[in-house]
Amino acid sequence: MATETFTWPATASMTKQVKFGVSTAQFGDGYKQVARKGLNPAAPTWNVSVTGTQDVIAAVEAFLERHGADTAFNWTAPRVGLVLVRATADGYSTSESGGGAATLTVSFERVYVP
Template sequence: MPTDTFIWRTQKSAQGTDNVRTLQAQFGDGYKQVAASGINAKAETWNLSWTGKKVDAAAIRQFLLNHVISSFLWTTPWGETHLWRVKSDSIAVSFPAGNKATLSFTFEQAFAP
């Protein structure tokens, strides 16, 4: 089964965070030993938003809800394509005017489908 792709354009105000998990040991003489914690120690998260017609927002919202557990492909503003999942408590919607809707959500890098 092919992997889904998030195809919608998000707002230009995307915020990304690089998270690097490490194991550290601090010694009495000031020496500090640092190592990566696992093979996928670096992972990104992106806080994103989208604004447009309410009917389009409904389709995007459904995509987001469907991809909390299963991963999908998305290309970051850096131009890098990775697997992602939607952070479970990050989907929010507002209705700024009549037929408009704004969705905000967070993508967390995934390492398996």
């Protein structure tokens, strides 16, 4: 099965957070030894919001529910380009804006494959 692509445009207020995977050993004299974990120690996540009509939000919901938190898909991240991501296990939330509009918010985490 081909990898699908998330194509809906995100709002401009998107945030990105990067956590670094490290192992640390703290010694009694204040010295701390730090080493990177694995080949890809940076773990970025993006908080993405999509605003649109009820039909647009329903299509985004269907896409996310089809992939769940275990199936990766392509997405174009700002300043990064096309990356492989999946929705986090926190799922997504929606809010109604009135006038037939709604906003869906979801977090994507980058997926690394060998």
